[in-house]
Amino acid sequence: MEFAKPLPSYLVQRYQGWKATTYSENRSWYRRLATEGQRPRAMVISCCDSRVHVTSIFGADQGEFFIHRNIANLVPPYEPDGDHHGTSATIEYAVTVLKVAHLMVLGHSQCGGVQGCIDMCKGLAPELERKESFVGRWMDILRPKYDLVSDISDDAEQARAFERQSVLASLANLMTFPFIAEAVEEGSLSLHGLWTDIGEGGLEYYDTKAKAFAPV
Known part of the structure; x- marks a missing residue:
């Protein structure tokens, strides 16, 4: 080589x-x-964005977190079709082998992947519409959720709302994995939805009772 x-x-x-x-x-x-x-207590699914530093946010040392990063912190639905599924394989290993107790999905502000999905939905990103665009096809996971934020007129507000939807979409898709649904049902695994503001250092969690994100 x-x-x-x-x-x-x-x-x-x-x-x-x-x-x-x-x-x-x-x-x-x-x-x-x-x-x-390794015996990590938690798994974190976060964005690849270089500004999102999971271990720093939580002050974690080596061995504490099992971390998977991808564009826009997305989890695809359960599809055991035999093709390559890096995210699904990582989740399977964390839950069935490492037996993590917590699985966190961490979204963030100014997410380029989420903005790319918005641009696709508005017809502003023809390069992402091409079949050979890996980013575009990956963002198709989130694309159906655009209707939930399409009525928001302010661009920045819309982007932040869609960033949070990326977290919720991933949480919903996690529950389509039988071994995750089983672990959640028996109480051995907890799912957590988080969103962080890069500039302000803020952290929010999804409150299931309020059905909204709230400050930690």
Whole structure:
């Protein structure tokens, strides 16, 4: 693979700094994680967005969270069709093998994937409509929910509402997985819907009684 290149120097320097400080000071903990395996208490499904840093938000250490990231923190419906399903495979492993107690879906403000879906629904993104657009076809998961926010005239308000709908759509799709529905029913697994404001550092959770998001 002659096309693979060495790491850029700034990343090498950062790694060496981490190895000399954080790792060195916690060597026994890292070795314990390696020998005893992982036992995360929670799984987080969040967006790929580089501004969303799940472990920082919750002050989590290595071994605490089983994390899966994709465009717009979406979960597809249960479809055991034999094709490649990275998100579904990750969820299956977390719930059936790692036995996580909590599964959180974390949406966020200024989500580019959600905005792309809005643009598609408004006919403003022909490039995402193409069959070969991976992003466009992935956002088709959320697309049916656009009717819930289509009447909101303010663009920013509409985007934030749709970002929250992406969380709710994923929660609903999670319950189509038989092993998740079973775990929720027996009380061994709890689902949580969250949304974070990047600029303000705010965090909201979905309140099932109020049927709305509320500050944490």
